[in-house]
Amino acid sequence: MEKGWSIASLNAVSKPASLAPSKRGTPAERAFNEIMWNDPLPSKLRKKSRYQKHKYYVNRKRGGHCNFFTESGLKAFLETNNLSMVVRGHQFRHTQRRGFQHDFNGALLTVFSSSNYCGSEKNNTGYVHVKGGTDVQVLAHTLRKANDAEKYRGFNLLKIVVDERTKAVTQVAF
Incomplete structure (x- = not known):
């Protein structure tokens, strides 16, 4: 396109x-x-x-x-x-240092908010704060430092239980 x-x-x-x-x-x-x-x-x-x-x-x-x-x-x-800007996620290595990364003169903001990624990575995590009405500001912050990541081991993991007969999800456990 x-x-x-x-x-x-x-x-x-x-x-x-x-x-x-x-x-x-x-x-x-x-x-x-x-x-x-x-x-x-x-x-x-x-x-x-x-x-x-x-x-x-x-x-x-x-x-x-x-x-x-x-x-x-x-x-x-x-x-x-x-x-004027795209805010995106889903790129661990790119955001590891602060939990977020600005690119292309601020027109792109990548945020990664998963602590202890995959249960094995000690990484910084970030979040976005959107402020304003007519004059919107998009502010990125570090939520959690890498040395705090171990506390969140398994935090993003979930277990899905499926009924074998009906194939319906019967339970989601965090």
Whole structure:
């Protein structure tokens, strides 16, 4: 797509049966793939001229089924939707130092709010505070320091119990 996705077109896409990343799938599944799994182009590649030509590049770190987006890809999305910023999550290594990371001159904010990620990582976690009415401010903060992460071991884990006969979820335990 030459222009960025419009929010209206994304809202019109029905949620696919699976949100697992995949190279194949319906247009809806591929759209959700992009929303869920695309990452900003790593800062070490941004200055290389070969990475300044396009809006997206294949992200092999996520199995090649997702893309890295460039600043021009983000700008296309922002302009299409008359926005000044995107706040996103879902990228542990990128946010590990503070629990959040600003990119592309502040037009992108990535936040990671899971303490003790996967029960084994000691990481800082962040949160976003949105202030204001007509003059909105989006402020990122560190919620918890890495040395406090052990206290939250298993905090984000849950157990789902399914009835074998009916296949219905009978219990969700945290």
